[in-house]
Amino acid sequence: MNEIDLQLLEKEEAERLISNGQAVRLNSRNKSPTLIGDSCLVKVNVSIGVSDNKKIDIELEKVSTLTSLKRESPDIIMDLTITDDYSVVDCLLESFNGPIGTLPHYRVPSKFTPKEYDRALLKHSELLASKGVSFFTIHPTANLDLARIASSTRKTPITSRGGGILLKHTLLHNCSNPFERILPEFVEMCKSYGVAISVGSSFRPSSNNDALDDVHLKEIALQTQYIQKIKSLGGTVFFECLGHADLNQLDTYSQIIKDVGVPMMALGPITTDMAAGFDHITNAIGASYLAHKGGCHVINSVTREEHTGKVPNIDSIVEGLKTAKIVAHSVNIAKFPIYKSIFEKNIYDQRAEKQSCVVDSGLFDEVQRERVGKGCSRCGAQCPLILTQKIKNHV
Numbered sequence: 479m480n481e482i483d484l485q486l487l488e489k490e491e492a493e494r495l496i497s498n499g500q501a502v503r504l505n506s507r508n509k510s511p512t513l514i515g516d517s518c519l520v521k522v523n524v525s526i527g528v529s530d531n532k533k534i535d536i537e538l539e540k541v542s543t544l545t546s547l548k549r550e551s552p553d554i555i556m557d558l559t560i561t562d563d564y565s566v567v568d569c570l571l572e573s574f575n576g577p578i579g580t581l582p583h584y585r586v587p588s589k590f591t592p593k594e595y596d597r598a599l600l601k602h603s604e605l606l607a608s609k610g611v612s613f614f615t616i617h618p619t620a621n622l623d624l625a626r627i628a629s630s631t632r633k634t635p636i637t638s639r640g641g642g643i644l645l646k647h648t649l650l651h652n653c654s655n656p657f658e659r660i661l662p663e664f665v666e667m668c669k670s671y672g673v674a675i676s677v678g679s680s681f682r683p684s685s686n687n688d689a690l691d692d693v694h695l696k697e698i699a700l701q702t703q704y705i706q707k708i709k710s711l712g713g714t715v716f717f718e719c720l721g722h723a724d725l726n727q728l729d730t731y732s733q734i735i736k737d738v739g740v741p742m743m744a745l746g747p748i749t750t751d752m753a754a755g756f757d758h759i760t761n762a763i764g765a766s767y768l769a770h771k772g773g774c775h776v777i778n779s780v781t782r783e784e785h786t787g788k789v790p791n792i793d794s795i796v797e798g799l800k801t802a803k804i805v806a807h808s809v810n811i812a813k814f815p816i817y818k819s820i821f822e823k824n825i826y827d828q829r830a831e832k833q834s835c836v837v838d839s840g841l842f843d844e845v846q847r848e849r850v851g852k853g854c855s856r857c858g859a860q861c862p863l864i865l866t867q868k869i870k871n872h873v
């Protein structure tokens with residue numbers, strides 16, 4: 479486990495939380511497991527992956543950059559590739575030191591008959607599990623009942639790509655959701671490889687207008703049923719939620735999420751639909767509030783390209799990641815005094831010692847600093863920190 483998580487949590491307490499489902503251990507091939515949950519540090523996930531094999535090289539460069547980061551390294555990486563190419567997940571398994579998640583249904587053709595689909599889904603899931611992935615996100619709630627309600631009450635019924643892929647199959651064959659059909663076998667297979675399951679959200683709000691609507695509340699209730707089912711089958715489970723919501727809805731959401739009783743990986747929540755081009759910031763605002771309220775245990779990094787239609791480049795991915803890391807750090811120092819004393823006190827002490835706001839430590843080592851004498855060039859000779867000694871002598 480993460481060394482700091484171990485300082486926050488006694489081993490026995492960690493085992494107790496894991497056994498009742500409040501914490502989840504994400505195994506990884508190259509490292510000791512990562513713990514997620516309310517009593518652990520909030521973690522950050524970054525998602526990459528391709529929808530066109532011609533762009534694999536660009537994505538592999540992203541893997542190389544992300545895995546070379548030090549302090550700002552993501553805690554978790556997900557591969558969202560939807561093609562038949564495995565290079566991204568293979569490269570991650572080779573080079574990333576944390577948990578790796580993916581979605582097995584992303585690569586199964588919707589046109590398969592239910593029987594063919596189930597067989598292919600299980601086979602493909604087992605292939606990925608045997609390679610060493612840490613968790614699968616599944617979308618068992620993408621069903622025709624919720625789709626009917628969503629299409630009659632929402633202007634945009636569904637926004638999840640994973641949910642959409644499964645819904646396409648269920649519409650084509652007028653059948654149930656594949657994960658509903660194969661759940662016991664799927665859970666058994668995941669257990670045998672130590673793979674956790676994240677119950678994804680297919681009908682999360684696609685804009686703030688749909689937050690807390692009937693469809694989303696019904697979906698969370700159904701997600702909860704799947705979580706209980708997976709638990710009763712002995713599987714390791716957490717869930718995914720949200721997307722978009724107004725700030726004043728997040729107290730309600732965090733209570734709903736706490737009631738589900740397992741760790742939650744948040745998508746967003748993006749707090750306004752008006753900031754295309756700056757959604758790494760709207761994501762940071764929503765994720766900070768939700769995580770501070772205890773309703774989110776893994777933050778998803780979002781890029782400024784979230785609503786621009788462009789594929790994020792590496793600079794944009796790193797910018798989104800750094801923004802999410804600031805969120806996680808801010809929540810963690812507020813949540814855990816010991817974490818604050820390990821990291822923030824050093825800055826406080828250095829500022830006092832050097833009589834300057836400008837010191838070298840921080841989350842991002844590469845940031846250039848400019849010092850002039852004791853202060854810096856901002857206030858020049860009027861630097862108030864220079865008064866420190868005079869104030870002390872005077873008092």
Ligand code: SF4
Pocket residue numbers: 833834835836852853854855856857858860861862863
């Ligand atoms: S000059 Fe101003 S900004 Fe710079 S160290 Fe002094 S108080 Fe801080």
